[in-house]
Amino acid sequence: MSQEKLLIDVGSTYFKVSTKNSIEQHFRDFNKSILDDLTHKCGQKLEGFDKQDIHICSSANGGLSTLIIGVTNSFSLKYATNIAFNSGINIIDTILFQNIEEYTIPSDLIDVVIITGGINSNKDNFSDELFHYLEKLSYSNVVFVGSELDVPTIKENIENVVVLPNIIDDRLHIVEDSLKNYLTNLYQQDIEGKEDIKDLYNITDNQIFSTPYVVNKTLPFIDSKYSVVNPFVLLDIGGATTDIHYSKDLVDENIVTENEYDRLVFKKLGVYKSKQSLIFAAKNNEFVYELLMHLKVTENIFEEQSDKATKILMQLAIFLVLCKISHYKKAYVNLKLLSVNSFVLTGGITKVLTAEEIENIISFFYKKILNSEHNPATVLDSNYDIWTLGAEGKETCQ
Amino acid sequence: MKVVTGVVGNDIHVVANRLIDLSLQARGFEVFNLGVNTYLEEFFDAVIETGADVLLISSLNGEAEGWGREVPLLKAKYKKLDDVIMMIGGNLVVGTGNAEDIVPRYEGYGFDIVCHQVDLNTGLDSLEAMIKERHLEVRNN
Numbered sequence: 001m002s003q004e005k006l007l008i009d010v011g012s013t014y015f016k017v018s019t020k021n022s023i024e025q026h027f028r029d030f031n032k033s034i035l036d037d038l039t040h041k042c043g044q045k046l047e048g049f050d051k052q053d054i055h056i057c058s059s060a061n062g063g064l065s066t067l068i069i070g071v072t073n074s075f076s077l078k079y080a081t082n083i084a085f086n087s088g089i090n091i092i093d094t095i096l097f098q099n100i101e102e103y104t105i106p107s108d109l110i111d112v113v114i115i116t117g118g119i120n121s122n123k124d125n126f127s128d129e130l131f132h133y134l135e136k137l138s139y140s141n142v143v144f145v146g147s148e149l150d151v152p153t154i155k156e157n158i159e160n161v162v163v164l165p166n167i168i169d170d171r172l173h174i175v176e177d178s179l180k181n182y183l184t185n186l187y188q189q190d191i192e193g194k195e196d197i198k199d200l201y202n203i204t205d206n207q208i209f210s211t212p213y214v215v216n217k218t219l220p221f222i223d224s225k226y227s228v229v230n231p232f233v234l235l236d237i238g239g240a241t242t243d244i245h246y247s248k249d250l251v252d253e254n255i256v257t258e259n260e261y262d263r264l265v266f267k268k269l270g271v272y273k274s275k276q277s278l279i280f281a282a283k284n285n286e287f288v289y290e291l292l293m294h295l296k297v298t299e300n301i302f303e304e305q306s307d308k309a310t311k312i313l314m315q316l317a318i319f320l321v322l323c324k325i326s327h328y329k330k331a332y333v334n335l336k337l338l339s340v341n342s343f344v345l346t347g348g349i350t351k352v353l354t355a356e357e358i359e360n361i362i363s364f365f366y367k368k369i370l371n372s373e374h375n376p377a378t379v380l381d382s383n384y385d386i387w388t389l390g391a392e393g394k395e396t397c398q
Numbered sequence: 399m400k401v402v403t404g405v406v407g408n409d410i411h412v413v414a415n416r417l418i419d420l421s422l423q424a425r426g427f428e429v430f431n432l433g434v435n436t437y438l439e440e441f442f443d444a445v446i447e448t449g450a451d452v453l454l455i456s457s458l459n460g461e462a463e464g465w466g467r468e469v470p471l472l473k474a475k476y477k478k479l480d481d482v483i484m485m486i487g488g489n490l491v492v493g494t495g496n497a498e499d500i501v502p503r504y505e506g507y508g509f510d511i512v513c514h515q516v517d518l519n520t521g522l523d524s525l526e527a528m529i530k531e532r533h534l535e536v537r538n539n
Contacts, residue, residue, distance in 0.1 A: 072443035098477045121400075122449035172430060172444060 013239025071117030118147035218390035239272030404432030407461035487513035
């Protein structure tokens with residue numbers, strides 16, 4: 001048996017299999033489980049490796065949804081939102097507790113509800129309105145990270161609540177570790193818990209990690225593969241989700257300090273499984289029709305099933321992601337996009353679009369939305385070097 | 399007793415801010431100092447998070463004049479600030495002005511104690527006097 005490592009990345013649309021000398025990509029057969037599909041397409045390769053030499057990460061349908069309830073915008077909600085986003089969580093909504101009765105109840109099942117508010121010497125931050133709201137809400141997990149004086153009332157009224165240390169200390173500063181670890185583990189469990197992914201433990205002895213986690217670990221070493229000029233934004237546009245990773249220098253607001261790079265996962269923005277929600281988002285963007293004209297197509301392209309339609313969708317995805325992180329859309333984070341020196345693109349998009357086609361969209365975005373001639377460099381990670389580096393790096397960390 | 403304090407707006411007078419912090423501590427208050435360059439919403443939010451009894455805003459470059467006007471509108475959005483003692487002090491106008499004009503203006507914005515160019519200790523004496531007065535009122539009721 002070889003001592004070489006076999007690295008596997010399971011996405012929602014493709015899986016990639018990499019050894020020291022080769023990398024191959026396969027479109028997933030959705031009539032088969034991932035393990036069956038993998039064995040069918042790469043069985044011979046798998047046989048050449050021991051279980052301890054196979055390392056797997058997955059981003060298939062990754063990302064958890066959360067609803068955050070806090071008592072102020074400047075502290076509890078801001079801190080919890082920062083921690084959640086940096087743990088690969090998608091924020092469905094934030095609720096300012098004093099106005100909780102005015103909020104509508106989300107119809108989707110929420111993966112985790114986060115409740116926070118008050119320093120430890122302040123009590124009665126919450127009242128019955130909170131418990132009435134939660135009774136009407138569908139959720140899988142609920143975690144309390146507020147004042148410890150409120151814990152008895154919270155435990156008495158909310159079934160199965162997980163209580164963690166307060167995220168606000170007595171100087172009103174953020175304390176991120178406990179909630180961050182909890183959410184990261186929940187995200188990890190969610191990926192591992194998917195039946196398809198569980199099966200993969202038949203072929204590996206190593207823990208299966210989430211792909212954004214692995215990629216984020218690579219970023220400090222990206223210079224070893226590409227000449228990327230800092231600060232940069234990395235876009236990983238896949239079939240179901242889009243992950244962005246960015247240098248901390250590009251934000252003023254972020255208060256989570258541990259890592260040099262932050263990451264966000266947009267759960268319903270992808271070109272295959274999340275195609276319909278991408279089209280929906282596109283139709284709601286006032287600049288998209290102008291962009292379609294710029295690309296010399298009409299909106300009928302959304303109905304087409306062709307290589308050209310896929311290209312257009314990918315170009316739209318780039319544009320929509322840039323809008324989401326710019327001042328044009330008030331969202332969790334607005335990056336200082338005029339300071340960006342490089343855009344690095346990885347994921348399936350690099351197999352479909354050329355550097356020129358990507359640059360075309362980026363320059364359209366800068367002109368239309370930012371009214372600027374700024375022209376950052378575009379770097380295509382078309383051989384999945386970033387993921388490979390991360391997967392290898394992860395394994396050396398273990 | 400808890401006090402939230404800080405310097406409002408784009409004002410970096412950190413020494414005065416530190417002196418207020420130390421003076422409050424010397425008088426036995428538990429101080430939450432938001433420092434300089436603080437926005438109005440952060441002051442109110444800090445009061446909510448800490449359960450503070452007093453909000454003491456300072457202003458040295460006169461920026462309070464602009465921010466003060468925003469107080470009634472913003473405060474009305476909060477449901478738990480009615481019992482908080484609101485105090486403001488420092489140099490409360492851009493240029494010159496006299497206390498007879500300035501104090502009523504700030505009282506109109508909702509401040510209980512207004513100290514325009516008043517010595518720090520004198521200002522804090524009036525704060526303590528108001529606290530005593532309110533306690534007496536509570537006891538008598």
